[in-house]
Amino acid sequence: MGFLRFLGFTVVRAGQGFWRNKMMSLAATATVILMLVLLSGLVIVLGGLNSGLAYIESKVGVTARLVDGLAPEAVDQLVAEVRALPGVASVEYVSPEEAMRRLEQAYADRGQTLETGGSDISLYASIEVALTDPAAATSVSAALGERPEIERITTIQEQYDKLLGVTNVVRLAGLSAMILVGLTVVFMIVNTIRIAVFSRSREIEIMRLVGASDAFIRWPFIMEGMLCGLLGAVFTVLLVALVWGPIQPLLIEIFQMPTAVGTQFFTFVAVLILSVGLVVGMLGSWISVRAHLAAGV
Protein backbone atom coordinates (compact mmCIF):
# COMPACT_ATOMS: atom_id res chain seq x y z
CA MET A 1 0.00 0.00 0.00
CA GLY A 2 2.80 2.37 0.95
CA PHE A 3 4.53 1.81 -2.37
CA LEU A 4 1.31 2.31 -4.30
CA ARG A 5 0.72 5.61 -2.49
CA PHE A 6 4.28 6.64 -3.34
CA LEU A 7 3.79 5.62 -6.97
CA GLY A 8 0.46 7.43 -7.20
CA PHE A 9 1.91 10.56 -5.64
CA THR A 10 4.96 10.44 -7.93
CA VAL A 11 2.98 9.92 -11.13
CA VAL A 12 0.41 12.63 -10.32
CA ARG A 13 3.13 15.13 -9.38
CA ALA A 14 5.15 14.27 -12.50
CA GLY A 15 2.07 14.86 -14.67
CA GLN A 16 1.34 18.16 -12.93
CA GLY A 17 4.95 19.21 -13.36
CA PHE A 18 4.95 18.28 -17.05
CA TRP A 19 1.78 20.30 -17.61
CA ARG A 20 2.87 23.37 -15.62
CA ASN A 21 6.17 23.47 -17.45
CA LYS A 22 4.59 22.47 -20.76
CA MET A 23 6.63 24.56 -23.21
CA MET A 24 9.93 23.16 -21.98
CA SER A 25 8.47 19.67 -21.55
CA LEU A 26 7.18 19.63 -25.13
CA ALA A 27 10.49 20.96 -26.45
CA ALA A 28 12.29 18.15 -24.63
CA THR A 29 9.76 15.63 -25.96
CA ALA A 30 10.33 16.95 -29.50
CA THR A 31 14.08 16.39 -29.21
CA VAL A 32 13.39 12.88 -27.90
CA ILE A 33 11.25 12.26 -31.01
CA LEU A 34 14.02 13.58 -33.25
CA MET A 35 16.53 11.25 -31.65
CA LEU A 36 14.24 8.23 -31.74
CA VAL A 37 13.25 8.80 -35.38
CA LEU A 38 16.94 8.89 -36.22
CA LEU A 39 17.49 5.74 -34.17
CA SER A 40 14.57 3.97 -35.87
CA GLY A 41 15.88 4.93 -39.31
CA LEU A 42 19.32 3.69 -38.40
CA VAL A 43 18.05 0.41 -36.96
CA ILE A 44 15.77 -0.23 -39.94
CA VAL A 45 18.50 0.49 -42.50
CA LEU A 46 21.00 -1.61 -40.55
CA GLY A 47 18.38 -4.34 -40.22
CA GLY A 48 17.90 -4.25 -43.99
CA LEU A 49 21.63 -4.32 -44.65
CA ASN A 50 22.13 -7.16 -42.20
CA SER A 51 19.39 -9.25 -43.75
CA GLY A 52 21.01 -8.52 -47.13
CA LEU A 53 24.31 -9.68 -45.71
CA ALA A 54 22.70 -12.82 -44.35
CA TYR A 55 21.17 -13.51 -47.75
CA ILE A 56 24.48 -13.08 -49.53
CA GLU A 57 26.27 -15.07 -46.88
CA SER A 58 23.89 -17.96 -47.50
CA LYS A 59 24.74 -17.70 -51.18
CA VAL A 60 28.45 -17.28 -50.83
CA GLY A 61 29.93 -20.16 -52.63
CA VAL A 62 32.03 -20.82 -55.65
CA THR A 63 30.64 -21.57 -59.06
CA ALA A 64 33.04 -23.03 -61.60
CA ARG A 65 32.29 -23.25 -65.30
CA LEU A 66 33.55 -26.51 -66.79
CA VAL A 67 35.23 -26.93 -70.11
CA ASP A 68 32.94 -28.29 -72.82
CA GLY A 69 32.73 -31.98 -73.53
CA LEU A 70 33.97 -33.27 -70.20
CA ALA A 71 33.39 -37.02 -69.77
CA PRO A 72 30.97 -38.10 -66.99
CA GLU A 73 33.78 -40.05 -65.24
CA ALA A 74 35.96 -36.93 -65.23
CA VAL A 75 33.06 -34.93 -63.78
CA ASP A 76 32.53 -37.52 -61.04
CA GLN A 77 36.19 -37.48 -60.15
CA LEU A 78 36.28 -33.68 -60.10
CA VAL A 79 33.21 -33.52 -57.82
CA ALA A 80 34.71 -36.09 -55.44
CA GLU A 81 38.02 -34.27 -55.23
CA VAL A 82 36.48 -30.81 -54.73
CA ARG A 83 34.21 -32.20 -51.99
CA ALA A 84 37.33 -33.29 -50.11
CA LEU A 85 38.72 -29.71 -50.02
CA PRO A 86 38.71 -27.98 -46.61
CA GLY A 87 35.78 -25.54 -46.10
CA VAL A 88 33.55 -27.26 -48.66
CA ALA A 89 30.05 -28.24 -47.51
CA SER A 90 28.70 -29.75 -50.72
CA VAL A 91 29.32 -29.87 -54.44
CA GLU A 92 26.57 -30.02 -57.02
CA TYR A 93 27.06 -30.71 -60.71
CA VAL A 94 24.79 -28.57 -62.90
CA SER A 95 24.47 -30.05 -66.38
CA PRO A 96 23.66 -27.80 -69.38
CA GLU A 97 20.12 -29.26 -69.34
CA GLU A 98 19.71 -28.46 -65.64
CA ALA A 99 21.03 -24.94 -66.22
CA MET A 100 18.44 -24.41 -68.95
CA ARG A 101 15.67 -25.75 -66.72
CA ARG A 102 16.67 -23.31 -63.97
CA LEU A 103 16.73 -20.41 -66.40
CA GLU A 104 13.25 -21.28 -67.63
CA GLN A 105 12.06 -21.59 -64.04
CA ALA A 106 13.51 -18.16 -63.18
CA TYR A 107 11.54 -16.66 -66.06
CA ALA A 108 8.41 -18.55 -65.04
CA ASP A 109 8.77 -17.21 -61.49
CA ARG A 110 8.57 -13.71 -62.90
CA GLY A 111 5.55 -14.64 -65.00
CA GLN A 112 7.53 -14.61 -68.23
CA THR A 113 8.45 -17.20 -70.80
CA LEU A 114 11.97 -17.67 -72.07
CA GLU A 115 11.98 -16.74 -75.73
CA THR A 116 15.00 -17.94 -77.65
CA GLY A 117 13.79 -16.63 -81.01
CA GLY A 118 13.74 -20.15 -82.49
CA SER A 119 17.48 -20.72 -82.09
CA ASP A 120 18.72 -23.67 -80.14
CA ILE A 121 20.81 -22.42 -77.25
CA SER A 122 22.96 -24.47 -75.02
CA LEU A 123 24.24 -23.41 -71.59
CA TYR A 124 27.54 -24.49 -70.10
CA ALA A 125 27.97 -27.15 -67.45
CA SER A 126 29.17 -26.06 -64.02
CA ILE A 127 29.75 -27.20 -60.46
CA GLU A 128 28.29 -25.21 -57.54
CA VAL A 129 30.37 -25.43 -54.40
CA ALA A 130 28.65 -24.55 -51.09
CA LEU A 131 30.98 -23.56 -48.30
CA THR A 132 30.87 -24.23 -44.59
CA ASP A 133 32.47 -20.81 -44.02
CA PRO A 134 32.38 -17.81 -46.42
CA ALA A 135 36.03 -17.13 -45.54
CA ALA A 136 37.03 -20.37 -47.34
CA ALA A 137 35.95 -18.91 -50.70
CA THR A 138 39.45 -17.67 -51.55
CA SER A 139 41.29 -20.94 -50.87
CA VAL A 140 38.65 -23.05 -52.64
CA SER A 141 38.74 -20.71 -55.65
CA ALA A 142 42.52 -20.99 -55.80
CA ALA A 143 42.39 -24.80 -55.64
CA LEU A 144 39.79 -24.95 -58.41
CA GLY A 145 41.75 -22.49 -60.58
CA GLU A 146 44.60 -24.98 -60.87
CA ARG A 147 42.44 -27.66 -62.41
CA PRO A 148 42.33 -28.09 -66.20
CA GLU A 149 38.65 -29.18 -66.20
CA ILE A 150 37.65 -25.71 -65.08
CA GLU A 151 37.36 -22.84 -67.48
CA ARG A 152 36.27 -19.93 -65.21
CA ILE A 153 35.47 -19.34 -61.55
CA THR A 154 32.87 -16.96 -60.14
CA THR A 155 32.18 -16.10 -56.49
CA ILE A 156 30.05 -13.42 -54.89
CA GLN A 157 32.60 -12.79 -52.15
CA GLU A 158 33.35 -9.40 -53.65
CA GLN A 159 29.71 -8.30 -53.38
CA TYR A 160 29.60 -9.53 -49.82
CA ASP A 161 32.69 -7.55 -48.86
CA LYS A 162 31.29 -4.43 -50.53
CA LEU A 163 28.01 -4.64 -48.65
CA LEU A 164 29.84 -5.36 -45.41
CA GLY A 165 31.87 -2.16 -45.99
CA VAL A 166 28.69 -0.13 -46.60
CA THR A 167 27.10 -1.61 -43.49
CA ASN A 168 30.11 -0.70 -41.37
CA VAL A 169 30.12 2.89 -42.67
CA VAL A 170 26.38 3.27 -42.03
CA ARG A 171 26.79 1.76 -38.59
CA LEU A 172 29.66 4.10 -37.67
CA ALA A 173 28.07 7.26 -39.11
CA GLY A 174 24.70 6.38 -37.60
CA LEU A 175 26.13 5.68 -34.17
CA SER A 176 28.13 8.94 -34.20
CA ALA A 177 25.01 10.89 -35.13
CA MET A 178 23.05 9.02 -32.46
CA ILE A 179 25.57 9.89 -29.77
CA LEU A 180 25.49 13.59 -30.72
CA VAL A 181 21.69 13.74 -30.83
CA GLY A 182 21.49 11.65 -27.66
CA LEU A 183 23.70 14.14 -25.81
CA THR A 184 21.49 17.00 -27.04
CA VAL A 185 18.41 15.18 -25.76
CA VAL A 186 19.95 14.54 -22.36
CA PHE A 187 20.97 18.22 -22.20
CA MET A 188 17.41 19.32 -23.04
CA ILE A 189 15.94 17.08 -20.37
CA VAL A 190 18.51 18.23 -17.81
CA ASN A 191 17.42 21.83 -18.47
CA THR A 192 13.72 21.05 -18.44
CA ILE A 193 13.97 19.35 -15.08
CA ARG A 194 16.27 22.09 -13.75
CA ILE A 195 13.58 24.64 -14.52
CA ALA A 196 10.97 22.38 -12.92
CA VAL A 197 13.12 22.10 -9.78
CA PHE A 198 13.61 25.89 -9.60
CA SER A 199 9.94 26.62 -10.17
CA ARG A 200 9.04 24.33 -7.31
CA SER A 201 11.81 25.32 -4.90
CA ARG A 202 9.27 26.56 -2.32
CA GLU A 203 7.44 23.24 -2.41
CA ILE A 204 10.70 21.34 -2.11
CA GLU A 205 11.72 23.43 0.89
CA ILE A 206 8.38 22.73 2.58
CA MET A 207 8.59 19.04 1.75
CA ARG A 208 11.96 18.87 3.45
CA LEU A 209 10.74 20.74 6.51
CA VAL A 210 7.72 18.51 7.02
CA GLY A 211 9.82 15.37 6.72
CA ALA A 212 9.31 14.13 3.16
CA SER A 213 11.90 11.51 2.26
CA ASP A 214 14.40 12.09 -0.54
CA ALA A 215 12.48 9.60 -2.69
CA PHE A 216 9.27 11.64 -2.39
CA ILE A 217 11.16 14.80 -3.33
CA ARG A 218 13.25 13.42 -6.19
CA TRP A 219 11.17 10.79 -7.96
CA PRO A 220 8.44 13.10 -9.28
CA PHE A 221 11.15 14.99 -11.17
CA ILE A 222 12.77 11.80 -12.45
CA MET A 223 9.33 10.56 -13.48
CA GLU A 224 8.71 13.86 -15.28
CA GLY A 225 11.84 13.30 -17.38
CA MET A 226 10.73 9.73 -18.04
CA LEU A 227 7.35 11.07 -19.13
CA CYS A 228 9.09 13.27 -21.77
CA GLY A 229 11.00 10.18 -22.94
CA LEU A 230 7.93 7.94 -22.95
CA LEU A 231 5.71 10.41 -24.83
CA GLY A 232 8.46 10.90 -27.42
CA ALA A 233 8.86 7.14 -27.73
CA VAL A 234 5.12 6.44 -28.15
CA PHE A 235 4.88 9.13 -30.82
CA THR A 236 7.89 7.66 -32.65
CA VAL A 237 6.51 4.09 -32.49
CA LEU A 238 3.25 5.30 -34.05
CA LEU A 239 5.20 7.13 -36.73
CA VAL A 240 7.30 4.05 -37.53
CA ALA A 241 4.16 1.86 -37.61
CA LEU A 242 2.66 4.26 -40.13
CA VAL A 243 5.61 4.13 -42.53
CA TRP A 244 6.52 0.47 -41.93
CA GLY A 245 4.57 -0.89 -44.93
CA PRO A 246 5.65 1.70 -47.53
CA ILE A 247 9.36 1.49 -46.68
CA GLN A 248 9.65 -2.26 -47.32
CA PRO A 249 9.58 -2.07 -51.16
CA LEU A 250 11.76 1.02 -50.90
CA LEU A 251 14.42 -0.95 -49.05
CA ILE A 252 14.36 -3.69 -51.69
CA GLU A 253 14.68 -1.09 -54.42
CA ILE A 254 17.55 0.74 -52.73
CA PHE A 255 19.60 -2.31 -51.89
CA GLN A 256 18.56 -4.44 -54.90
CA MET A 257 18.20 -7.54 -52.80
CA PRO A 258 15.67 -9.08 -50.39
CA THR A 259 16.22 -6.71 -47.46
CA ALA A 260 12.64 -6.43 -46.27
CA VAL A 261 12.39 -6.83 -42.51
CA GLY A 262 9.60 -8.74 -40.81
CA THR A 263 6.89 -7.92 -38.26
CA GLN A 264 9.03 -9.49 -35.56
CA PHE A 265 11.65 -6.89 -36.36
CA PHE A 266 9.03 -4.15 -35.91
CA THR A 267 8.34 -5.45 -32.39
CA PHE A 268 12.07 -5.30 -31.72
CA VAL A 269 12.26 -1.70 -33.03
CA ALA A 270 9.21 -0.66 -30.96
CA VAL A 271 10.61 -2.17 -27.75
CA LEU A 272 13.99 -0.56 -28.47
CA ILE A 273 12.42 2.88 -29.04
CA LEU A 274 10.36 2.68 -25.84
CA SER A 275 13.34 1.51 -23.78
CA VAL A 276 15.70 4.15 -25.18
CA GLY A 277 13.08 6.89 -24.66
CA LEU A 278 12.55 5.90 -21.04
CA VAL A 279 16.24 5.46 -20.28
CA VAL A 280 17.25 8.79 -21.87
CA GLY A 281 14.41 10.60 -20.04
CA MET A 282 15.41 9.00 -16.77
CA LEU A 283 19.12 9.68 -17.29
CA GLY A 284 18.59 13.37 -18.07
CA SER A 285 16.30 13.99 -15.13
CA TRP A 286 18.48 11.96 -12.79
CA ILE A 287 21.52 14.08 -13.73
CA SER A 288 19.46 17.25 -13.21
CA VAL A 289 18.03 16.15 -9.88
CA ARG A 290 21.48 15.13 -8.69
CA ALA A 291 22.96 18.47 -9.66
CA HIS A 292 20.16 20.80 -8.59
CA LEU A 293 18.48 19.03 -5.74
CA ALA A 294 21.30 18.43 -3.30
CA ALA A 295 19.94 17.06 -0.07
CA GLY A 296 20.55 18.87 3.19
CA VAL A 297 23.45 17.91 5.41
Add this chain to the structure above:
Amino acid sequence: MTDGRSVTRARPAGASLIGDEPLIRLVDVTVTYPNGKEALINVDLEIRRGDFIFLVGPSGAGKSTLIRLLIREQVATTGRVYLAGRDLARVSRSQVHRLRRRIGVVFQDFRLLPNKTVRENVAFALEVTGAPLDEIRRRVPRLLALVGLEDQAQQLPAQLSGGEQQRAAIARALVHDPAILIADEPTGNLDPVTGWEIVQLLLEINALGTTLVVATHNQEIVTALRRRVVALEQGRMVRDEVGAAYRRG
Protein backbone atom coordinates in the same frame (compact mmCIF):
# COMPACT_ATOMS: atom_id res chain seq x y z
CA MET B 1 26.49 33.04 34.39
CA THR B 2 25.85 35.16 37.46
CA ASP B 3 23.68 34.84 40.56
CA GLY B 4 19.99 35.47 40.10
CA ARG B 5 19.96 33.65 36.79
CA SER B 6 18.45 30.25 36.65
CA VAL B 7 20.90 28.49 34.41
CA THR B 8 20.23 24.97 33.21
CA ARG B 9 23.51 23.14 33.03
CA ALA B 10 24.09 20.38 30.57
CA ARG B 11 25.16 17.01 31.85
CA PRO B 12 28.28 15.39 30.44
CA ALA B 13 27.78 13.53 27.18
CA GLY B 14 26.93 9.89 27.71
CA ALA B 15 25.36 10.37 31.15
CA SER B 16 22.24 8.32 31.85
CA LEU B 17 19.20 10.10 30.52
CA ILE B 18 16.56 7.53 31.34
CA GLY B 19 13.56 9.01 33.14
CA ASP B 20 14.10 12.76 32.95
CA GLU B 21 15.94 12.80 29.64
CA PRO B 22 15.85 16.32 28.14
CA LEU B 23 14.12 16.60 24.79
CA ILE B 24 16.96 18.73 23.42
CA ARG B 25 20.48 19.00 24.70
CA LEU B 26 23.32 21.06 23.29
CA VAL B 27 26.74 20.26 24.69
CA ASP B 28 29.48 22.84 24.13
CA VAL B 29 28.26 23.57 20.63
CA THR B 30 30.25 25.79 18.30
CA VAL B 31 29.29 26.51 14.72
CA THR B 32 31.90 28.07 12.47
CA TYR B 33 31.03 28.99 8.89
CA PRO B 34 33.50 28.41 6.04
CA ASN B 35 34.35 32.13 6.01
CA GLY B 36 35.60 31.75 9.59
CA LYS B 37 32.66 33.51 11.25
CA GLU B 38 31.58 31.84 14.48
CA ALA B 39 27.77 31.78 14.58
CA LEU B 40 27.56 29.92 17.89
CA ILE B 41 30.29 29.63 20.49
CA ASN B 42 30.40 27.02 23.28
CA VAL B 43 26.64 26.86 23.76
CA ASP B 44 25.23 24.51 26.41
CA LEU B 45 21.46 24.20 26.56
CA GLU B 46 18.84 21.76 27.81
CA ILE B 47 15.18 21.89 26.85
CA ARG B 48 12.79 19.61 28.69
CA ARG B 49 9.55 18.15 27.43
CA GLY B 50 6.72 20.64 27.78
CA ASP B 51 9.02 23.67 28.10
CA PHE B 52 8.07 27.00 26.56
CA ILE B 53 11.20 28.95 25.68
CA PHE B 54 11.74 32.36 24.21
CA LEU B 55 14.94 32.59 22.21
CA VAL B 56 15.95 36.25 22.11
CA GLY B 57 18.85 38.30 20.86
CA PRO B 58 19.70 40.87 18.22
CA SER B 59 19.96 39.99 14.54
CA GLY B 60 23.09 37.95 13.88
CA ALA B 61 23.22 36.70 17.48
CA GLY B 62 22.94 33.06 16.35
CA LYS B 63 19.19 32.36 16.81
CA SER B 64 18.69 31.17 13.23
CA THR B 65 21.81 29.01 13.40
CA LEU B 66 20.49 27.43 16.58
CA ILE B 67 17.16 26.69 14.87
CA ARG B 68 18.97 25.25 11.84
CA LEU B 69 20.89 22.96 14.21
CA LEU B 70 17.67 21.79 15.86
CA ILE B 71 16.00 20.90 12.55
CA ARG B 72 19.24 19.35 11.36
CA GLU B 73 19.73 21.65 8.40
CA GLN B 74 23.17 22.16 9.83
CA VAL B 75 25.53 20.20 12.04
CA ALA B 76 27.71 21.61 14.81
CA THR B 77 31.36 22.22 13.96
CA THR B 78 32.25 21.02 17.46
CA GLY B 79 30.12 19.83 20.34
CA ARG B 80 26.98 17.70 20.28
CA VAL B 81 23.27 18.28 19.67
CA TYR B 82 20.88 15.63 21.00
CA LEU B 83 17.18 15.22 20.29
CA ALA B 84 15.56 12.79 22.73
CA GLY B 85 19.02 11.40 23.46
CA ARG B 86 19.90 10.94 19.79
CA ASP B 87 23.06 12.63 18.52
CA LEU B 88 21.91 14.59 15.45
CA ALA B 89 25.38 14.46 13.87
CA ARG B 90 24.96 10.68 13.71
CA VAL B 91 21.61 10.79 11.96
CA SER B 92 22.30 9.63 8.42
CA ARG B 93 21.13 11.72 5.48
CA SER B 94 18.61 9.07 4.58
CA GLN B 95 17.07 9.28 8.08
CA VAL B 96 16.88 13.08 8.45
CA HIS B 97 13.31 13.13 7.14
CA ARG B 98 12.13 10.88 9.98
CA LEU B 99 13.73 13.24 12.48
CA ARG B 100 12.00 16.26 10.93
CA ARG B 101 8.60 14.68 11.44
CA ARG B 102 9.24 15.06 15.17
CA ILE B 103 9.90 18.79 14.82
CA GLY B 104 7.37 21.35 13.57
CA VAL B 105 8.62 24.67 12.26
CA VAL B 106 6.84 27.95 11.51
CA PHE B 107 8.37 31.09 10.05
CA GLN B 108 7.74 34.80 9.97
CA ASP B 109 6.76 34.65 6.27
CA PHE B 110 4.39 31.65 6.76
CA ARG B 111 5.75 29.78 3.70
CA LEU B 112 2.38 28.53 2.49
CA LEU B 113 1.95 27.31 -1.07
CA PRO B 114 0.00 30.09 -2.81
CA ASN B 115 -1.80 27.84 -5.31
CA LYS B 116 -3.18 25.48 -2.65
CA THR B 117 -6.09 26.09 -0.30
CA VAL B 118 -5.59 26.08 3.46
CA ARG B 119 -6.84 22.51 3.61
CA GLU B 120 -4.53 21.45 0.77
CA ASN B 121 -1.55 23.17 2.36
CA VAL B 122 -2.03 21.19 5.54
CA ALA B 123 -2.86 17.95 3.68
CA PHE B 124 0.24 18.41 1.50
CA ALA B 125 2.49 17.93 4.53
CA LEU B 126 0.87 14.54 5.09
CA GLU B 127 0.73 13.53 1.42
CA VAL B 128 4.47 14.07 0.91
CA THR B 129 5.25 11.77 3.79
CA GLY B 130 3.11 8.98 2.34
CA ALA B 131 0.22 9.23 4.81
CA PRO B 132 -2.87 7.19 3.86
CA LEU B 133 -5.85 9.09 2.50
CA ASP B 134 -8.12 8.24 5.42
CA GLU B 135 -5.52 9.57 7.86
CA ILE B 136 -5.33 12.82 5.87
CA ARG B 137 -9.14 13.09 5.87
CA ARG B 138 -9.21 12.50 9.60
CA ARG B 139 -6.32 14.68 10.73
CA VAL B 140 -6.64 17.80 8.58
CA PRO B 141 -10.07 18.96 9.86
CA ARG B 142 -8.95 18.32 13.47
CA LEU B 143 -5.87 20.49 12.97
CA LEU B 144 -7.83 23.25 11.26
CA ALA B 145 -10.27 23.19 14.18
CA LEU B 146 -7.37 23.41 16.64
CA VAL B 147 -6.08 26.60 15.01
CA GLY B 148 -9.59 27.98 14.38
CA LEU B 149 -9.59 27.84 10.60
CA GLU B 150 -12.44 25.41 9.85
CA ASP B 151 -14.35 28.09 7.96
CA GLN B 152 -11.34 29.15 5.88
CA ALA B 153 -10.38 25.62 4.79
CA GLN B 154 -11.21 26.18 1.13
CA GLN B 155 -9.58 29.60 0.84
CA LEU B 156 -6.25 30.34 -0.76
CA PRO B 157 -3.53 31.97 1.37
CA ALA B 158 -3.92 35.25 -0.52
CA GLN B 159 -7.54 35.43 0.69
CA LEU B 160 -6.48 35.19 4.35
CA SER B 161 -5.22 37.77 6.85
CA GLY B 162 -1.64 37.49 8.13
CA GLY B 163 -2.83 35.96 11.39
CA GLU B 164 -4.90 33.37 9.56
CA GLN B 165 -1.96 32.49 7.33
CA GLN B 166 0.21 31.97 10.39
CA ARG B 167 -2.49 29.75 11.90
CA ALA B 168 -2.51 27.69 8.70
CA ALA B 169 1.29 27.40 8.89
CA ILE B 170 1.00 26.27 12.54
CA ALA B 171 -1.61 23.65 11.59
CA ARG B 172 0.77 22.36 8.91
CA ALA B 173 3.67 22.27 11.39
CA LEU B 174 1.57 20.10 13.71
CA VAL B 175 0.53 17.45 11.15
CA HIS B 176 2.93 14.84 12.44
CA ASP B 177 2.12 15.58 16.07
CA PRO B 178 5.70 16.76 16.71
CA ALA B 179 7.38 16.66 20.10
CA ILE B 180 8.62 20.20 19.60
CA LEU B 181 7.36 23.22 17.69
CA ILE B 182 9.92 25.83 16.68
CA ALA B 183 8.57 29.25 15.75
CA ASP B 184 11.00 31.66 14.10
CA GLU B 185 9.64 35.21 14.59
CA PRO B 186 6.02 34.01 14.37
CA THR B 187 4.62 37.47 15.10
CA GLY B 188 7.18 39.40 13.05
CA ASN B 189 4.79 40.13 10.17
CA LEU B 190 1.69 40.66 12.29
CA ASP B 191 0.06 43.63 14.02
CA PRO B 192 0.23 43.58 17.85
CA VAL B 193 -3.31 42.25 18.39
CA THR B 194 -2.91 39.44 15.85
CA GLY B 195 0.55 38.74 17.27
CA TRP B 196 -1.01 38.20 20.71
CA GLU B 197 -3.61 35.86 19.22
CA ILE B 198 -0.85 33.76 17.68
CA VAL B 199 1.03 33.66 20.98
CA GLN B 200 -2.18 32.57 22.73
CA LEU B 201 -2.49 29.76 20.20
CA LEU B 202 1.13 28.73 20.83
CA LEU B 203 0.44 28.70 24.58
CA GLU B 204 -2.58 26.45 24.01
CA ILE B 205 -0.47 24.08 21.92
CA ASN B 206 2.16 24.08 24.68
CA ALA B 207 -0.55 23.31 27.23
CA LEU B 208 -1.44 20.21 25.19
CA GLY B 209 2.11 18.94 25.78
CA THR B 210 4.12 20.19 22.80
CA THR B 211 7.46 21.79 23.64
CA LEU B 212 7.75 25.32 22.21
CA VAL B 213 10.85 27.26 21.17
CA VAL B 214 9.92 30.75 20.01
CA ALA B 215 12.61 32.99 18.52
CA THR B 216 11.38 36.57 18.75
CA HIS B 217 12.24 40.25 18.97
CA ASN B 218 8.84 41.03 20.51
CA GLN B 219 9.79 42.51 23.90
CA GLU B 220 6.21 43.08 24.99
CA ILE B 221 5.20 39.45 24.63
CA VAL B 222 8.36 38.05 26.24
CA THR B 223 8.12 40.40 29.19
CA ALA B 224 4.39 39.88 29.69
CA LEU B 225 4.49 36.08 29.65
CA ARG B 226 7.46 35.65 32.01
CA ARG B 227 8.53 32.31 30.56
CA ARG B 228 12.01 30.88 30.26
CA VAL B 229 14.23 33.16 28.20
CA VAL B 230 17.42 32.09 26.44
CA ALA B 231 19.39 35.07 25.17
CA LEU B 232 22.14 34.92 22.55
CA GLU B 233 24.62 37.63 21.68
CA GLN B 234 27.36 37.35 19.11
CA GLY B 235 27.02 33.58 19.14
CA ARG B 236 27.28 33.19 22.92
CA MET B 237 24.50 32.26 25.29
CA VAL B 238 24.45 35.18 27.71
CA ARG B 239 21.30 34.37 29.64
CA ASP B 240 19.11 31.37 30.44
CA GLU B 241 16.51 32.49 32.93
CA VAL B 242 13.08 31.25 33.96
CA GLY B 243 10.30 33.84 34.46
CA ALA B 244 12.41 36.53 32.86
CA ALA B 245 11.62 39.72 31.01
CA TYR B 246 13.07 40.71 27.64
CA ARG B 247 16.28 42.55 28.39
CA ARG B 248 19.04 43.83 26.20
CA GLY B 249 22.66 42.97 26.91
